[in-house]
Amino acid sequence: MIYRKYVKPVLATGIICILFGCTNEKDKKEITVDNEPLNVILMIGDGMGVPQISTAYYFGDREANFSQFDNIGFHQTADKSSLITDSAAGATAFATGKKTYKRAIGVDQDTVPQQTILEYLKGQDYLTGLISLTTITHATPAAFYAHVKDRDMHDEIAEQLTNAGVDFIAGGGRKYFKDRKDSINLFDRFKGSGYNLDTTALTNPDYDKRNAFIISDEGLPSKIEGRKDFLKDATLKALDYFEKNNKPFFMMVEGSYIDWGGHAENEEMLVSELEDFDETLGAVIDYVRSHPNTLLVVTADHETGGVSIGKYYDTDDTSGKKTEVNDRVKVYFNSDQHSGELIPVFAMGTGSERFRGIYQNNEIQHKMMDALKNE
Structure with missing residues (x-):
């Protein structure tokens, strides 16, 4: 079509x-390329800097999917209030094209609501999707549909989601929709708006309805806590849903717990979450290669942990002597907080050449909009 x-x-x-x-x-x-609509997929590895990506090359048993990109750049993460940003200001820059203050969701530095790329494309009859491993009201997904002065306003953010008209939702956060201080059951609003709603499992979407899979009270478990392939499965179900409906789409996919691995200074968690993100990335790349009128952008809001990849040592239990192991590396953490590193941007598909170079984080939204308008 x-x-x-x-x-x-x-x-x-x-x-x-x-x-x-x-x-x-x-x-x-x-909004066409060769008289066809341009799909946009934005993948955000929360807390994912170059060191985190590097783990895919040292700990994985296959070639990292990041190797498939030719168009690579870097963005600068500082927000209007701090050189070291947070997920709220970072995602708001991606969503609105404007820098704001730390903790802001979908508003500028004066707390004035700003239209997001998701909202704009809804107005152009695009389908939209949001997938996260955290609560769907968390800072990164919220910045694409909500407008509040502080990221912790989960009840207000959840209510705004029921009115946002997002076509495919997958993540956690059940308690912000059902067990609320105001006793309002927002799941009833989803149903009243014609959603196919599942609060227990990621099931097959109803192709004739909007779909919401909000399947845990808070965030989903991490990989080391037993989470299976939710991120990849949800992404593939969303792509199938969009294709069956034969309309252009915008989708944001967040690999949330790369960030949490940094905050916890947990090497196993960081490595497993990055591997999960990379596997999901591989599935998305397969889609892009078979649907060339799609723009894929992969980046992060900031780096977490001040991570570096360094030498691995065996330590003798008796003498305490350390011996370098030449065929192994170790993840080292400089802190349990965000850092100010430049963040890589990987792009593939129509318009991907725009993402080369070094630029501010809010320019990512501008570049996506330019690609949509075929400038």
């Missing part, structure tokens, strides 16, 4: 042009 949608198909725009003249050709361009 050839799908065509103008950026601003509004009668008032035409009237203004007649009265005053219009010189902004950018607004009149179509």
Whole structure:
């Protein structure tokens, strides 16, 4: 199907042009590439810097899927309030194209709500999806649909999600929709809006409805706690859902617990979460290669842990003598907090060449919008 949608198909725009003249050709361009819609997939490995990605090359038993990218850049993470950002300000920059203060969700530094790329594309008749391992009201996914002054306003964020019209939702956070201080059951609102809702398992989507899979009270378990392939499975189900509905889509997928591994200074957790993210990435790359009119962008909001990959030593229990093991490495943590490292950006598909170089984190949204408008 050839799908065509103008950026601003509004009668008032035409009237203004007649009265005053219009010189902004950018607004009149179509969201098409070769007369087809451009799908956008944004994958965010929360807390994922170059050292975290490097673990895929030292601890994995296969070639890392990051090796499949030719278009690679870096972004600078500082926000309006701090050189060391958080997930809220970082994701808000990705979603709105504007830097803001730490802890802000979908608002600028004056707490004024800003339209997100997800909301904009909803207005262009795109399907939308959000997948996270944490509660779906957590900072990263929330920044794409909510507008609050502080990331901990989970009850308000959850209520805004029920009105956001996101077509495919998968993650945790049951308690913010059901066990609320105001005693309102927001799951009833989902059902009243025609959602296929499952609060216990990631089941097959209903292709004729919007779908919400909110399957744990808080976040899902980590990999070392027994989580299976939720991230990959949810992503594949979302892609299948979008394809069956034969419409363009925007989807954000968050590998949330790479960040948590850094905060916990837990090598096993970090390595296993990065491996899970890389496996999901491989499935998405397969989709992009078979659907060339898709833009895939992979990045992180910040690095967590000040991680480095260094020498591994065996220590003699009796003498305490350390001996370097030449065919092994170890993950070292500088802290349990975020760092100010430059963050890599990997891009593939239509418009991916825009993501080369070094730029500010909010430029990622601008580059995605430019690709959508085929500038």
